[in-house]
Amino acid sequence: MPAMILKTIPVGPLQCNCSILGDEASGTAIVVDPGDDAPRIAALVEELGLRVTHIVHTHAHIDHIGGSAEFKRLCGGEASLHEGDQWLYEHLDMQAQMIGLRATEAVALDARLEEGDRFDLGGDKLEVLHTPGHTPGSCTFVLEREGRQIVFAGDTLFQGSIGRTDLWGGDSAQILKSLRGKLMELDDDAEVITGHGPSTTIGVERRTNPFITGELRL
Ligand SMILES: [Zn+2]
Numbered sequence: 001m002p003a004m005i006l007k008t009i010p011v012g013p014l015q016c017n018c019s020i021l022g023d024e025a026s027g028t029a030i031v032v033d034p035g036d037d038a039p040r041i042a043a044l045v046e047e048l049g050l051r052v053t054h055i056v057h058t059h060a061h062i063d064h065i066g067g068s069a070e071f072k073r074l075c076g077g078e079a080s081l082h083e084g085d086q087w088l089y090e091h092l093d094m095q096a097q098m099i100g101l102r103a104t105e106a107v108a109l110d111a112r113l114e115e116g117d118r119f120d121l122g123g124d125k126l127e128v129l130h131t132p133g134h135t136p137g138s139c140t141f142v143l144e145r146e147g148r149q150i151v152f153a154g155d156t157l158f159q160g161s162i163g164r165t166d167l168w169g170g171d172s173a174q175i176l177k178s179l180r181g182k183l184m185e186l187d188d189d190a191e192v193i194t195g196h197g198p199s200t201t202i203g204v205e206r207r208t209n210p211f212i213t214g215e216l217r218l
């Protein structure tokens with residue numbers, strides 16, 4: 001069976017995890033969160049011999065979407081974002097200023113992400129879950145392949161921690177609802193690619209993440 005390709009590279013000063021998810025047989029790829037370093041991501045896509053069909057964003061914080069316009073020019077692909085993050089999308093300049101990053105143009109969007117959307121990747125599907133809390137439009141992507149789930153959680157879930165909710169439209173009750181009601185419903189052995197830092201699994205976080213066990217309160 002032709003292999004699935006998964007490359008995750010931290011990009012930009014905030015080291016956002018950008019993932020290239022490719023299907024060897026069809027030669028197509030979906031790119032998650034090209035937040036910065038667009039030429040480097042594009043070079044990797046080319047090296048892997050892939051053609052980008054979609055660019056999807058877990059949310060519109062600038063470290064996750066800031067490199068998308070340049071990346072789309074280099075590699076193509078349809079860009080999409082959840083409508084809940086429209087305000088953040090329209091204020092990349094303000095975000096850049098507050099975080100101390102250089103300002104960048106906003107990528108032209110081709111579509112809205114909605115709960116239940118499914119993107120084709122060589123016959124497998126990448127499914128969209130709307131998981132608000134870190135931002136109003138935060139989404140989690142779940143790929144099911146050969147009975148195993150791979151989860152792209154953005155800044156909703158980190159290894160041993162969760163995303164902050166004290167920025168522009170963050171909501172701590174909502175993030176807990178998204179985590180407990182949606183992410184923790186996924187399989188124990190589901191691999192989670194987080195927005196920053198190391199990967200983890202749903203099972204490990206369900207058992208040990210202090211925000212999910214309730215040991216720590218927001
Ligand atoms: Zn964020």
Ligand SMILES: [Zn+2]
Nearest residue numbers: 016063155195
């Ligand atoms: Zn982030």
